[in-house]
Every structure is written in C-alpha cells, then in structure tokens.
Amino acid sequence: MKNRLLWPLLALVALLLLNLVVTPSFFSLRIQDGHLYGGLVDVLKNGAPTLLIALGMTLIIATRGIDLSVGAVAAIAGAVTCVHIGSSEDAGTAFAGMAIALVLCALLGLWNGFLVAGLGIQPIIATLVLMTAGRGIAMLVTEGQIITVNNNAYRQVGAGFVVLPISILISLAVLGLVAFTTRKTALGMLIEAVGVNPEASRLAGVRSRTIIWTVYVFAAVCAGIAGLMISSNVSAADANNAGLWIEMDAILAVVIGGTSLAGGRYSLTGTLLGALIIQTLTTTVYTIGVAPEVTLVFKAVVVIAVCLVQAPKARAVLSFRKVAVS
Amino acid sequence: MLKKITTAASVIALCALTACGSGSGTGSGSGNTGSAGDTITMGFAQVGAESGWRTANTKSIQDEAKAAGVDLKFSDAQQKQENQIKAIRSYIQQKVKVIAFSPVVETGWDTVLLEAKRANIPVILTDRAIDSDDTSLYKTFLGSDFVEEGRKAGDWMVQNATGPTNVVELQGTTGAAPAIDRKKGFEEKIAAKPDIKVVASQTGDFTRSGGKQVMEAFLKSQPKIDVVYAHNDDMGLGAIEAIKAAGKVPGKDIKIITVDAVKDGMAALANGEINFIVECNPLLGKQLMELAKKVVKGEEVPARVVTVEGTFTQEQAKAALPTRQY
Numbered sequence: 109m110k111n112r113l114l115w116p117l118l119a120l121v122a123l124l125l126l127n128l129v130v131t132p133s134f135f136s137l138r139i140q141d142g143h144l145y146g147g148l149v150d151v152l153k154n155g156a157p158t159l160l161i162a163l164g165m166t167l168i169i170a171t172r173g174i175d176l177s178v179g180a181v182a183a184i185a186g187a188v189t190c191v192h193i194g195s196s197e198d199a200g201t202a203f204a205g206m207a208i209a210l211v212l213c214a215l216l217g218l219w220n221g222f223l224v225a226g227l228g229i230q231p232i233i234a235t236l237v238l239m240t241a242g243r244g245i246a247m248l249v250t251e252g253q254i255i256t257v258n259n260n261a262y263r264q265v266g267a268g269f270v271v272l273p274i275s276i277l278i279s280l281a282v283l284g285l286v287a288f289t290t291r292k293t294a295l296g297m298l299i300e301a302v303g304v305n306p307e308a309s310r311l312a313g314v315r316s317r318t319i320i321w322t323v324y325v326f327a328a329v330c331a332g333i334a335g336l337m338i339s340s341n342v343s344a345a346d347a348n349n350a351g352l353w354i355e356m357d358a359i360l361a362v363v364i365g366g367t368s369l370a371g372g373r374y375s376l377t378g379t380l381l382g383a384l385i386i387q388t389l390t391t392t393v394y395t396i397g398v399a400p401e402v403t404l405v406f407k408a409v410v411v412i413a414v415c416l417v418q419a420p421k422a423r424a425v426l427s428f429r430k431v432a433v434s
Numbered sequence: 435m436l437k438k439i440t441t442a443a444s445v446i447a448l449c450a451l452t453a454c455g456s457g458s459g460t461g462s463g464s465g466n467t468g469s470a471g472d473t474i475t476m477g478f479a480q481v482g483a484e485s486g487w488r489t490a491n492t493k494s495i496q497d498e499a500k501a502a503g504v505d506l507k508f509s510d511a512q513q514k515q516e517n518q519i520k521a522i523r524s525y526i527q528q529k530v531k532v533i534a535f536s537p538v539v540e541t542g543w544d545t546v547l548l549e550a551k552r553a554n555i556p557v558i559l560t561d562r563a564i565d566s567d568d569t570s571l572y573k574t575f576l577g578s579d580f581v582e583e584g585r586k587a588g589d590w591m592v593q594n595a596t597g598p599t600n601v602v603e604l605q606g607t608t609g610a611a612p613a614i615d616r617k618k619g620f621e622e623k624i625a626a627k628p629d630i631k632v633v634a635s636q637t638g639d640f641t642r643s644g645g646k647q648v649m650e651a652f653l654k655s656q657p658k659i660d661v662v663y664a665h666n667d668d669m670g671l672g673a674i675e676a677i678k679a680a681g682k683v684p685g686k687d688i689k690i691i692t693v694d695a696v697k698d699g700m701a702a703l704a705n706g707e708i709n710f711i712v713e714c715n716p717l718l719g720k721q722l723m724e725l726a727k728k729v730v731k732g733e734e735v736p737a738r739v740v741t742v743e744g745t746f747t748q749e750q751a752k753a754a755l756p757t758r759q760y
Contacts, residue, residue: 131655140681147654154647243512252483252492254642254668256698267675342642342672348483348512349641393636394651400608400637 112366112418116381119364119414123388130396143269147395153267153341155387156275157182157334159380161354162361163279163286164327166379169362171320172303172371173224173231178331178358180242181216182351185209185332186339187246189262190255199261206265210332216242217328221321239355246347255345266340275337282330287376299323303371357386364414385414474730475505477525479535481562482513485640485668486696490760491536491561491716498719504726513607515539519546526553532726534558536577539609540565547571556729560722562611569737573729576721576739578714580612584619586712586745587663587691591620592627594689594709599660602652603635604645604673606665612714613637616665616693633659638669645672653680664692667699667711674707685709695746697758703751711751713743716760 127134127147137146161178168175192205216238223234268274290296301309302316310316334354339345363369364385365378389407392398398406416422476499483489492508499506507530511517515538525533526549533555537543543564550557551571561577591601601624606613617635624630634652638644645664652659653676662677664670670692677684684690684707692699695713702708718741728735746754 133654133657140679145680147651150647150650150654154650247483252489254486254489254698267679338643342646342675344642344671346641346643349639349643390647391651394648395655397634397636397655400605400635403608403637 111423112375113378113381115417115423116364116366116378116385116414119410119417120381120385120388123385123392123410127388127392127395134395143271143273147391149273151384151387151391152276153273154391155383156273156279157337157351158354158357158361158386159276159279159383160282160330160334160337161327161358162365162379162383163282163376164323164330165355165358166362166365166367166374166376167286167290167299167323168231168327169359169367169369170299170303170371170374171323172306173320173323174359174369175220175235175324175327175331176232176355177216177220177235177238177242178327178334179351179354180239180246181213181328181331182335182338182354183246183345183347184216184242184249185213185335186345186350187249187255187347188212189336190257190339190345191249193257193259193262195258197259199259202259202262206262206336209336210329213328213332213335214325217325218321220328221324224324225317225320243347246345246350250345250347252347257343257345259343262340263343264340266337267343275341278333278337282333283376283380290376300372300374303374358383360411361386364411364418366418473503473505474532474726475507475528475530476726477507477509477522477528477530477533479509479511479518479521479525479533481518481536481538482510485666485694486698486760487666487694487714487716490696491718493760494717494719495560495722496719498723502720502723502727504723511538513538515542519543522546522550526550526555529553530555531730532556532558534560534722534726536561537564537611538562539607540611540614541609544568544571558722558725558729560718561716564611574725574735574737574739576718576725576741578741578743580615580714581619581622583612583693583712583714583743584616584621585623586619587616587693587710588620588623590691590710590712590745591624591630591661591663595627595630598629598631600631600633600656600658601661601663602649602656602659603632604638604648604662604664604669605635606637606640606669608637610640612693613640613665620663632663638664638672640666640668642668642672642675645669646676647672649673649676650679653677659688661689661691664690667692667694667696667702667708670708671698671702674702697755697760700746700751700755700758703746703748704755706748709748711746713745715741715743 134147137144188209189205193201220235223229224231264274266275298314301314302319306316335351338350361382362379364382365375367374389410393403480492509521518538533550544566557572559572559575563575634656636648638648662673670690674684677688682688689709691710692708693712693714695711699711703711725735
C-alpha cells in the first residue's frame with residue numbers, strides 16, 4: 109500500500125521542485141487581507157473541484173463503474189444556482205439556490221444509478237447520456253448566456269477564505285467524511301466486494317444495487333458542489349465551459365492515485381495525490397511559462413511518465429534494482 | 435430475458451443520444467430544401483456559446499434571418515472542429531443554398547469545403563478566417579479585422595505608457611484566428627516603444643475561469659505587472675477577480691485592456707476596473723443575410739467585408755452602457 113503511493117508522491121514533489129527551481133517565489137506565502145496568499149494556495153483552491161469530483165469517481169470506479177456526466181452535472185449546479193440568485197445580494201437566496209441545485213444533482217445521480225443498477229446498462233454508456241444531455245440542460249437553464257451574479261455569500265464557496273480557501277476546506281472535509289464512513293465501517297469493504305464481483309457479493313448477502321445507486325448519487329452531489337465552486341470562483345455560470353473535461357481530470361486523478369479501473373481496491377489518499385498532481389501540473393504550465401502551443405504535450409509527457417513508473421512491469425524492474433543495490 | 439431488456443434499454447439510451455445531437459443540429463425545423471422559391475436555406479455552423487459576445491452574435495444571425503425570410507438551419511459545435519465539420523457535411527447533404535460558419539480554428543477546412551464546392555454550395559465565413567492557399571473555397575469573409583483590433587489596443591498602450599511597462603497577455607484559444615491576430619497587431623504597435631515588454635503570455639481559452647487561473651499564476655511568478663492585455667472581456671473579468679484577491683486595485687495598480695465590449699465588460703469599464711476596450715462587433719446578422727442573398731443570386735461580392743467597429747474609454751463606456759444591446 110505504502111509502495112503504491114510512493115511514485116505519485118515523488119511525481120508531485122518533482123513538479124513542485126521544478127517550480128521552485130524556475131520560480132523561487134512559488135513557495136513564498138504571505139498573509140493578504142487575513143488569508144494565506146501564494147502559489148501553493150492557488151494549487152489547493154483550483155484543485156478543490158477536481159479533488160471533490162475525483163472522490164466521488166473513486167467510489168464509482170471501485171464498484172467497477174465510471175461516471176462521465178460529472179462535468180455536465182457541475183455545469184447544471186452552477187447554472188441553476190446563478191439563475192436562482194439573479195441580481196439578489198441576499199445570503200438566504202444564495203443558500204436556497206445552492207440547496208435547490210444540490211437536490212437536483214442528487215436526482216441526476218439517481219437517474220445514473222437507475223440506468224446502471226436498475227436497468228443494467230454499462231456505466232460508460234449510461235452516464236454518456238447525461239454527459240451529452242446535461243450540458244444541454246445547463247444551456248437551457250441559462251438560455252445560452254453567461255449569468256453573472258453579485259452575491260457575497262455565494263462568492264465565498266469558491267473564492268472565499270478562512271485562512272485557507274473555503275473550497276479546499278470543503279473538499280478535505282468530504283475526503284475525511286468518506287474516509288471515515290468507508291474505512292471505519294464495513295461500507296468500504298462492501299463497495300470493494302461489489303467491484304470485484306457483483307454477483308458473488310449479491311449471493312453473499314451484499315445489497316449490490318443499493319450500493320451502486322448510493323455511489324452514483326454521492327458522485328453527483330460531489331460534482332454539484334464542485335460546480336458551485338467553479339461558478340462561484342468567477343461569480344458567473346458558464347454553461348458551456350464550466351467543468352468541461354473535468355470528468356477526464358477526475359478519472360486521471362483516480363488512476364494516478366493507484367485505483368484500478370477494473371474495480372475493487374481503491375485508495376483515497378492516492379486520489380488526493382492524483383488531484384494535486386493534476387492541478388500542480390496546470391499551475392506549473394502557467395508559472396514556468398510553457399508556450400501555449402506545447403502545453404498539452406508537456407502535460408501528456410508528465411502523465412505518461414507517472415503512469416509508466418506505476419505500471420507493474422516498470423515497478424518490478426525498479427524494485428529489482430533496489431534489491432540489487434542493497 | 436434480462437439481456438433483452440438490457441439491449442432494449444441501451445437502444446433507447448442511444449436513440450436519446452442521437453436525438454440530442456440532431457435536436458441541436460437543426461434550429462428551425464422543416465426547410466423546403468431544393469425548391470426553387472424565393473426562400474434561401476442557410477446552414478450556419480456556430481462555434482459554440484463560449485461568451486456573451488458569441489451569444490449576441492448568434493441572436494443577431496437568428497433574428498436577421500427571420501427578418502430577411504431566410505430559412506436558417508443552426509448548429510452549435512461546442513468549440514470542437516469535428517462537430518463543425520459534421521454540421522457542414524450534413525448541410526451539404528441537405529442541399530442548403532448557402533453555408534455560413536465561424537471556423538473554430540484556422541486550419542483543417544480544405545477537405546470539407548472542397549466537398550461544398552463540388553456540391554455547388556457557396557460558403558461564407560463569418561467573424562473568423564481560415565488559413566488556406568485555396569481562396570476559391572469560400573465566396574467571402576465577413577467579420578472583424580482582428581489584427582486591426584490588436585493594433586488599436588497597441589496604440590492605446592503606446593500612447594498611455596509612462597516609462598518601462600511590463601505587460602502580461604491572456605491569449606484566446608490556442609490556434610484560433612482572433613488569438614493569433616490580436617497578439618500580432620498588438621506586438622506590431624508596441625514594437626515602436628522598446629520599454630513596453632510582454633513579460634508573460636498564456637492562453638486563458640477565452641473564459642473567465644481560464645483568465646482568473648492564469649492571472650493568479652502570473653501574479654505569483656512575475657515580480658512587476660503594469661498592464662494586462664486580454665484577448666476578450668471574459669478573460670479580463672477573470673483577471674480582475676485575481677487582481678482583487680491579490681490585494682491590488684484593477685484599473686489603477688494594474689491597468690487592463692480587453693477586446694470585445696460585451697455588456698459585463700462595458701460595466702467593468704464604466705466602473706473603472708478596465709481601462710480600455712476595443713470593440714469587436716457581433717451584430718453582423720444583417721450584413722450576412724444581404725451577402726447570402728447576393729451570393730445565392732450569383733452576384734459578385736468583395737472577398738473581404740469588414741464590420742464597423744470602434745473603441746471605448748471609461749467615459750465613453752458610461753455614456754454607451756445604457757443602450758448596449760449585448
């Protein structure tokens with residue numbers, strides 16, 4: 109277990125070191141208007157939505173599923189909330205809007221769960237439906253416009269600070285909650301059992317379907333909260349671009365973290381590391397000034413490198429060397 | 435039995451998917467394609483709805499088509515070239531009288547435009563140009579002169595610079611014509627004054643969150659930033675948020691120049707948070723319909739038609755804001 113997380117951790121450290129070498133000021137932190145301000149804080153703030161979505165994705169992937177609709181759900185959450193808030197500056201309206209959005213997201217999660225657990229459609233197809241249709245729904249809600257709001261209570265979710273960014277505090281709280289409920293109770297084991305063999309676990313008395321429904325609803329609510337962060341960060345709902353491709357980032361974060369797409373064992377710490385690596389990578393590109401034309405290649409090279417060193421064969425070679433040296 | 439239900443369900447899901455695809459593909463239903471009446475059928479492949487500017491552009495085209503009695507088939511490519519190519523191919527199959535589109539990127543259009551040419555369907559480019567040696571692929575290009583917009587921004591910079599000035603640039607989508615040309619025009623003008631330097635330049639993908647994230651990174655990696663030059667208002671608005679979070683005053687500590695002049699941008703300009711906006715006029719629907727009629731009749735049209743555009747200072751924005759349409 110420890111060994112599995114070593115390489116993602118080293119990759120993260122390597123990326124941070126690269127920043128330190130190119131921009132020494134990257135690690136400098138200072139207090140600005142009562143909160144921490146610096147490059148690392150940006151990584152945490154902007155990585156919070158990816159982390160949150162990746163948490164939901166981890167549990168789904170552990171049940172041998174996948175959810176492609178999270179980006180669209182995030183867009184819907186932001187759109188619904190901003191349309192509800194409108195020109196209101198009242199905190200109550202903001203909270204009501206967010207509550208409506210999250211209830212709606214839970215319903216969308218139920219829909220995914222229904223297609224996957226109820227009808228038995230393959231997860232990648234079942235969630236593709238909402239991935240395509242969801243963005244359309246978000247566009248309908250906003251009527252294709254970017255909805256700008258000016259509401260201080262809403263701004264706090266994605267851009268606010270209590271020393272640290274509120275968004276990362278929310279994500280870490282959810283991480284703690286998931287870690288507690290799945291690792292301190294039997295739930296985590298049941299989820300893994302469903303992922304390893306749904307039929308066998310059902311025969312053994314595990315309610316596979318209920319568990320699958322639950323993880324899809326949970327993932328959709330996570331995506332909803334992430335959508336609120338993304339939209340609140342710029343005080344605007346952009347149905348077209350909010351959470352675009354974030355499902356890919358989230359899946360990547362889960363995979364970098366060492367959870368297998370084949371289901372079964374999962375690692376929450378791994379997902380945390382994976383999400384941090386992805387955001388650090390993006391921030392690194394901006395900080396060290398990689399030319400926009402080669403940004404995607406740069407990112408791909410780093411991702412390939414991280415995945416390669418984690419591959420069983422590469423690991424076998426590396427650990428053989430270690431044995432040989434010692 | 436269960437297998438049958440599963441198959442049926444996936445068929446339904448797939449139908450739902452394709453329905454979404456074609457639903458957004460055809461805007462105004464039954465077109466009397468092929469008939470030799472006065473009605474012109476126009477296929478329009480829009481880039482997407484990535485910004486308020488684009489939405490105003492879409493609305494202008496739809497409204498003016500209705501006013502001019504043009505049967506408009508409208509599609510939204512969601513910023514993807516393959517979607518636009520698909521839309522254009524479907525217009526060719528539907529035998530529309532004229533195809534108009536705003537190319538999402540500059541290159542890669544030769545094959546599909548050759549297909550249109552062989553089918554004798556004239557093509558009009560709107561708002562963005564393509565990079566092709568074969569100018570017979572399209573009849574005319576209606577749109578803004580992006581290089582000129584960049585020059586206008588550069589002119590203002592040169593006139594208002596006092597002493598050494600460090601500029602950071604928020605580029606549009608990498609490879610898009612407005613991003614390339616606005617960069618080019620700006621650099622052309624500031625070359626006259628060697629103490630104005632572009633110290634960092636990254637893509638913010640024309641979105642607010644993109645602009646904010648890139649600006650956050652710039653604020654940490656660049657020791658001194660005097661001016662932000664954003665290729666559209668939305669990225670500028672994102673940068674304003676980042677500058678505020680850094681405890682600086684946008685428009686004073688860091689001056690901001692943007693291009694577009696959408697309503698949110700104009701409001702920020704009137705508030706003093708942006709210093710100068712170069713207009714990029716999206717209301718080209720009327721000109722487009724006139725051109726389409728001429729092209730269908732076989733009349734000669736100029737190869738390049740430029741839309742009428744100006745610039746706004748803070749005082750001009752205050753005066754223009756109440757009557758702003760978009």
